[in-house]
Amino acid sequence: MPSNLRKSYLATSDIHTLPSHLPLGALGLLPVNAYLISARQPILVDTGLAIDRGNFENALWSLVDPRDLRWIVITHDDRDHCGNLKEVLMAAPNATIITNGLTVARLGEEWDVPAHRVRTVNPGRTVELGGRTVSFMRPPSYDSPATLAMYDHTGDALFAADSFGTVLPEMVENAGDADRSDYLEGMSTFTRANAPWTALADQVKWDSTLAEFSKLNPGSVLSSHAPTATSRAGELVETVRAVPAMDPWLPDEDLEVEAVLDRYEASHSDTEPQGAK
Template sequence: MPANLRQTYRATSDIHTLPSHVPLGSLGLLPVNAFLISARQPVLVDTGLAIDRGNFEEALWSLVDPMDLRWVVITHDDRDHCGNLKEILMAAPNATVVTNGLAVSRLGEEWDVPQHRVRTVNPGRTVELGDRTVSFVRPPSYDSPSTLAMYDHVADALFAADSFGTVLPAMVDNAIDADRTEYLDGMATFTRANAPWTAMADQEKWDRMLGEFTALDPGSVLSSHAPTASARTGELVETVRAVPAMDPWLPDEDLEVEAVLDRYEAATANSTDTEPQGAK
């Protein structure tokens, strides 16, 4: 397997994580997870990175027979969440995609999504996926308007999409194995970087929305971009609660703007000085 796709592991007794990651320069490593719910009608949540193609499918089919896969939940249409969707649907003829209608439209910009294999949902919807009751909610932070988080009532697990994601110096399977300060500071950084609009969020509305997740209090928070977090919803909520009051995050620049302007002004002056008389 390539270095970024790691060995699958169990997030809970009936949920497998298919973990990968991408390097983000000086920030560290960003986990990129997909999940398989082992149920009477197996559910895949997101389909991994396109760069892992082939290896991702091999890992997935080692956990479930392609003919048995029944549902593919796409939290949103970003490439790190649907990188292998087309290949999964080709291999698993009984699988139906569950996602937001806007995600289907945006996916259609790249390939013709088979409409008869898609069911669309909005935040606030509760549905039955075989023996699983799942509820779809709008997660606290996101970078795509199509984003859905999914709460599995049976597993007491929240598939949080980009929310509660973090950057880490090294990959771990469980948040308990990460340095607490690095884990939580990385979460605040990733939230600001991935959802820069949080700098403009009204704190009262932000707190009210986060209160919904405090009340939900899932036993496990399974972010697409973080290790498994069990029994620590309050700590995660308090970490992202502080984000709107923080300074906006911007990446480093390698363009020396002042130097470029100086060179432009010098070139302009030289051009004027050497222009032949009478040319104007």
């Protein structure tokens, strides 16, 4: 099976990125990241794409012994975030999943998640994971009602799930290595495409939500769909603040609906019984 997984790298001094990507045609490449926090009790955030199966596990276990992995945070149930969850859970006997209850229910459409290996949390919860303090919150934009972002107080890093994601012409490890215009315009495009409801968002409420993240001002923003953003949280907030005022984004179509209807009507008029009304 082909794999888009690339070599892991350090996003911060103790947070590894396991990067992959999805090609989106003319739009460019969508980064797809999972993260490993190398703590006293290691924490994995998301489990990558199913297309990377085998390669993802090999990359992960090169960074941590399966028996040492203690926590698997799943930001939400989309396949690009939990594509290898079952395999990782089977290989890591001491690991416990932390996620929202909706995610567990939705994962149950595909496989029976072992209840004794899951702890559910909601936005607003702060917990200690082996001496590491983390807080869960709902990120500004999302495409699943189950979505959780996680702020790591120790590392001053925000795992933002789909928020602040972008599409790029080529993959880079740090946002500073991308063309600034490509990076920020790609973020506006991805936010509108991934969360089309933002076109209906009340600007005052949207600004209020973003103000919470401005106040947090994390040193590192680690989106599931973007390179590492260091010391630029304010710029990211300002970029997505403009989204509700933008036109909704839709992909190109390759089906000309009007032409199809015309051909349909023409073909049926030729066979319509004479005198029919």
